[in-house]
Amino acid sequence: MSLPRDVRKRIEDRLERHDAVVITAKKGVYRVFSKDEYLAKIELAKTVQPSKYRKKKPPPDPLGAVEGRVLSSLSRDEMYRK
């Protein structure tokens, strides 16, 4: 796997210090952690639970749906019946 030069450098720096290295990759962005930093980050996420505070996506509504109901089956048998 080929990594960007600055990421390789950060990994090498950690390895020189004999740290265990954890690399995460998300949408092309690499982050380099020592094992302890990474475990602390995981623990923090468990305590804070960022997903609780994340803004909820609004439901899809591409054409401006109206408040209201569909009353019957929409088979063509129904649609074309007088």
Next chain:
Amino acid sequence: MLLLDTNVIVHAMYKGSQLHLPAATLLQRALREKGGYCIAPQNLIEFLSVVTRSRFVDPPMRPENATEVASTLFRSRRLRKIYPVRGTAYRAIAEGKRMNLTGTAWYDLYLAVTMRDNKVETIVTENIRDFRAVDFISAIRIQDAQ
């Protein structure tokens, strides 16, 4: 390529429908992603016919609102429109004769033959049962098309 049946558009437009969420999700995707979904003119006209009648929806949409929705769908460059070609009616007649069709099933068949003439093989619909007899396309439920 999936064809979105008329009922998908209707359910997407009514928040109180049990199928609103999956239908609106599909329609949103169809209007954002090019090349995945299509409709036929028959669907737009049926949509207008359904949403302006109190027998099918409560409340019915005002004609100016319903036609605005239909125009948006028609104008979308991402949602493909498929059309009957010169031989579509003739082929529908031949298929219907072979299947011994009667009544309103002819409208389903005409849509299915329009799909086949445009190399579209799958329809997303509330009524997969209506397309069971048509052996040259497949039908999947709205909630299964996610």
